[in-house]
Amino acid sequence: MKTLVWVEHDGKTVKDATLAVVTAAAQLGEVHLLVAGQGVDAVAAEAAKIAGVGKVHVADDAAFAHALAENVAPLVVELMGHHDAFLAPATTHGKNIAPRVAALLDVMQISDILSVESEDTFTRPIYAGNAIATVQSKDAKKVITVRGTAFEKAATEGGSGAIEKVASTGGANADGGLSVFKGQEIAKSERPELTSAKIIVSGGRALGSSEQFHALIDPLADKLGAGVGASRAAVDAGYAPNDYQVGQTGKIVAPEVYVAVGISGAIQHLAGMKDSKTIIAINKDEDAPIFQVADLGLVGDLFKILPELTEKL
Amino acid sequence: MKVLVPVKRVLDYNVKPRVKADGTGVDLANVKMSMNPFDEIAVEEAIRLKDKGVTEIVVVSIGEQKSQETLRTALAMGADRAILIVSEEKVEPLGVAKLLKAIVDEEKPDLVILGKQAIDDDNNQTGQMLAGLLGVGQATFASKVDLTATNVTVTREVDGGSETEELSLPAVITVDLRLNEPRYASLPNIMKAKSKPMANKTPADYGVDVTPRLTTLKVVEPPKRSGGVKVADVDELVAKLKAMGVAK
Numbered sequence: 001m002k003t004l005v006w007v008e009h010d011g012k013t014v015k016d017a018t019l020a021v022v023t024a025a026a027q028l029g030e031v032h033l034l035v036a037g038q039g040v041d042a043v044a045a046e047a048a049k050i051a052g053v054g055k056v057h058v059a060d061d062a063a064f065a066h067a068l069a070e071n072v073a074p075l076v077v078e079l080m081g082h083h084d085a086f087l088a089p090a091t092t093h094g095k096n097i098a099p100r101v102a103a104l105l106d107v108m109q110i111s112d113i114l115s116v117e118s119e120d121t122f123t124r125p126i127y128a129g130n131a132i133a134t135v136q137s138k139d140a141k142k143v144i145t146v147r148g149t150a151f152e153k154a155a156t157e158g159g160s161g162a163i164e165k166v167a168s169t170g171g172a173n174a175d176g177g178l179s180v181f182k183g184q185e186i187a188k189s190e191r192p193e194l195t196s197a198k199i200i201v202s203g204g205r206a207l208g209s210s211e212q213f214h215a216l217i218d219p220l221a222d223k224l225g226a227g228v229g230a231s232r233a234a235v236d237a238g239y240a241p242n243d244y245q246v247g248q249t250g251k252i253v254a255p256e257v258y259v260a261v262g263i264s265g266a267i268q269h270l271a272g273m274k275d276s277k278t279i280i281a282i283n284k285d286e287d288a289p290i291f292q293v294a295d296l297g298l299v300g301d302l303f304k305i306l307p308e309l310t311e312k313l
Numbered sequence: 314m315k316v317l318v319p320v321k322r323v324l325d326y327n328v329k330p331r332v333k334a335d336g337t338g339v340d341l342a343n344v345k346m347s348m349n350p351f352d353e354i355a356v357e358e359a360i361r362l363k364d365k366g367v368t369e370i371v372v373v374s375i376g377e378q379k380s381q382e383t384l385r386t387a388l389a390m391g392a393d394r395a396i397l398i399v400s401e402e403k404v405e406p407l408g409v410a411k412l413l414k415a416i417v418d419e420e421k422p423d424l425v426i427l428g429k430q431a432i433d434d435d436n437n438q439t440g441q442m443l444a445g446l447l448g449v450g451q452a453t454f455a456s457k458v459d460l461t462a463t464n465v466t467v468t469r470e471v472d473g474g475s476e477t478e479e480l481s482l483p484a485v486i487t488v489d490l491r492l493n494e495p496r497y498a499s500l501p502n503i504m505k506a507k508s509k510p511m512a513n514k515t516p517a518d519y520g521v522d523v524t525p526r527l528t529t530l531k532v533v534e535p536p537k538r539s540g541g542v543k544v545a546d547v548d549e550l551v552a553k554l555k556a557m558g559v560a561k
C-alpha cells in the first residue's frame with residue numbers, strides 16, 4: 001500500500017504532529033509525504049530526513065501558504081491518483097483538510113485513529129473516549145486522521161526521501177479564491193507546546209481570575225519546565241487563552257505528568273488527558289471525579305497549596 | 314438571506330456513556346438524548362444573524378423519528394422551519410453531507426452553519442465534507458462570525474491561537490464552543506414551535522445512497538484507570554515528585 005502523509009509545518013520546520021502520522025502510515029505501507037506551502041525548501045529537506053520516508057512531494061505555491069483546505073484538498077486528490085491512503089494529524093489543520101479530501105474522493109474518513117489493526121481496520125475513540133470502536137473500511141482508498149499521542153514519533157534523522165516537485169499545482173488556478181486568509185494570532189510562548197510537553201500543569205475554574213491563574217499556575221509550571229493547560233471553564237471565563245484547552249474539544253495530551261489544579265474532572269476534560277502517564281490532582285473536594293483517575297491526589301485549598309508547592313520544589 | 318442549520322440528536326453530554334456488554338455499541342436505551350451541544354451554538358448563531366440580514370432559518374436533522382424532538386427544540390429557539398430525514402439506521406458523515414448537499418441544491422441557502430463535531434462519534438467531518446461536495450469555502454471551528462450581504466468573515470480557533478478567513482457566499486461554517494451562549498427556549502416559544510412547519514422525508518426522496526462505508530466490528534471500554542493514593546500534605550507530594558524524578 002502506498003500512503004500519502006500531509007506534513008504539518010509552519011513554513012520553517014516540520015511540526016511534531018507529523019512524526020506520529022509517519023509511524024501510523026508506515027504500519028500500512030510505503031510512506032510518501034506531501035509538503036505544500038510557499039518557500040518550503042527547508043521544510044522539504046527536513047521532511048526527507050524523517051526515518052522511513054520514501055518520497056517527498058513538494059507543492060510550492062502561494063495558494064498553499066496558509067494550508068487553506070479549499071486549495072490543498074484538490075492537490076491531495078490529484079496525488080491520490082497514485083496513492084492508496086491519505087493520512088493527516090488530528091490537529092486543527094489536519095481536521096480541516098482531511099474530510100474535504102475524503103468527500104472529493106467519495107470516501108468515509110476514519111477520524112482520530114488510535115491503532116492500525118490491518119490495512120482496512122483501525123481503532124478510534126468515540127463518546128469522548130468513553131468507548132473505543134474497531135472499524136473496518138470498505139472504501140478502496142482510505143482517508144485517515146491520526147491521534148498524535150497514540151503513536152510513537154518517527155525519528156527525525158536517518159531517512160533519505162527523494163524530493164520531487166509536484167508537476168502541476170494548478171498554476172494560477174491553485175488558489176480557487178473560495179476563501180481568503182486574513183491573518184492569524186499565534187501565541188508566542190517560551191513554554192513547551194502542550195502536545196509535546198513532558199509535564200503539564202493545568203488550571204480550572206477554581207483559579208478564579210486570569211491574574212490568579214498566571215500568578216499561581218505559571219510559577220509552578222516554570223519550576224517543573226512544564227507546559228500550561230486549562231479546563232474549558234477556565235478558558236471560557238477568560239483565565240487562559242483558547243489554545244490552552246485540554247479535552248474532548250480541545251487538545252489531546254498524554255504527558256509523563258499531568259497536574260490538574262482546581263479541575264473537577266468532567267468526562268470532556270478527562271477525554272483529553274486520561275492517557276497521561278501520571279496524573280496528579282489538587283482539589284478541595286475529596287469527592288471530585290478527577291481523583292478517580294489521579295495517581296496522586298492532594299485534597300485542599302489550591303490557594304494555600306500552590307505557593308507552598310512551588311516554593312518547596 | 315437564508316441559513317441552513319443541521320442538528321443532530323445525541324446522548325446528552327451530562328450522561329456517562331455505557332458500553333454494551335455484547336460489544337456492539339453504547340447503550341442508548343432509556344437515556345436522556347439532547348441536541349448536540351455544538352448544534353445549539355449553530356442555531357443560536359443563525360438566530361443572532363437575523364439582525365444582519367438573515368430572514369429564514371431552516372433546520373434539518375437526519376436520524377430516527379425521535380429526532381423531531383431535536384428539531385422542535387431548534388424551532389422553539391427561533392428557527393423557522395424544519396426538515397426531518399428519517400433513517401432508523403445510522404447515517405455516516407459522508408451520507409449526511411450528501412443529503413445536506415441535496416437540500417442545499419433545493420433550498421439554496423446563503424450559509425450553512427453546522428457544529429464542529431457530534432459528541433457521539435466525535436467525527437468532526439460533516440461540514441468540511443459538505444463544503445467539498447458543494448465546491449464552496451469552509452470556515453471550521455468558528456469563534457466569531459461577521460456577515461455582510463456577499464461575504465462572511467470568520468475567526469477560527471486553531472492549535473496555536475486563532476486565524477481569520479473571509480469567504481464569499483454561499484459558504485459553510487462549523488462552530489466552536491466559544492462562539493456564543495445558546496439561549497433556552499421560553500415556554501411561549503415552545504408552544505409556538507409546535508405549529509411551525511416540519512417536512513418528513515427519507516434518504517430515498519433525495520436519491521442519496523447512505524449505505525455505510527465503515528463496519529463497526531466491536532466497541533469496548535477503554536482501559537480503566539484506577540484512582541491512586543492521596544497524599545497528606547505538600548511535603549509528601551514533593552517527596553513523591555522527587556522520587557519520580559520530576560523534581561530535584
Ligand SMILES: Cc1cc2nc3c(=O)[nH]c(=O)nc-3n(C[C@H](O)[C@H](O)[C@H](O)COP(=O)(O)OP(=O)(O)OC[C@H]3O[C@@H](n4cnc5c(N)ncnc54)[C@H](O)[C@@H]3O)c2cc1C
Pocket residue numbers: 203204205206230231232233234245246247248249250251261262263264265266267268269272282283284285288300301302303326350351432
Ligand atoms: C460539548 C462540550 C465539550 C466540552 N469540551 C471540554 C473540553 O474540551 N475540555 C474541558 O475541560 N471541558 C470541556 N467541557 C466542559 C466540561 O463539561 C466541564 O464543564 C469543565 O471541564 C469544567 O471545568 P472545571 O473543572 O475547571 O470547573 P468546575 O467543574 O467548576 O470545577 C472546579 C473544581 O475546582 C475545585 N475547587 C474550587 N475551589 C477550589 C480551591 N480553592 N482549591 C482547590 N480546588 C478548588 C472544585 O472542587 C471543583 O472540583 C465541554 C462541555 C461540553 C458540553
Ligand SMILES: Nc1ncnc2c1ncn2[C@@H]1O[C@H](COP(=O)(O)O)[C@@H](O)[C@H]1O
Pocket residue numbers: 318319320321322349351352355373374375376404406409426427428429430431432434435436437438439440
Ligand atoms: N445526522 C445528522 N443530522 C443533522 N446534522 C448532522 C448529523 N450528523 C452530523 N450533523 C452535523 O454535522 C456536525 C458535525 O458532525 P460530525 O461530522 O458527525 O462530527 C454536527 O454538529 C451537525 O451540525
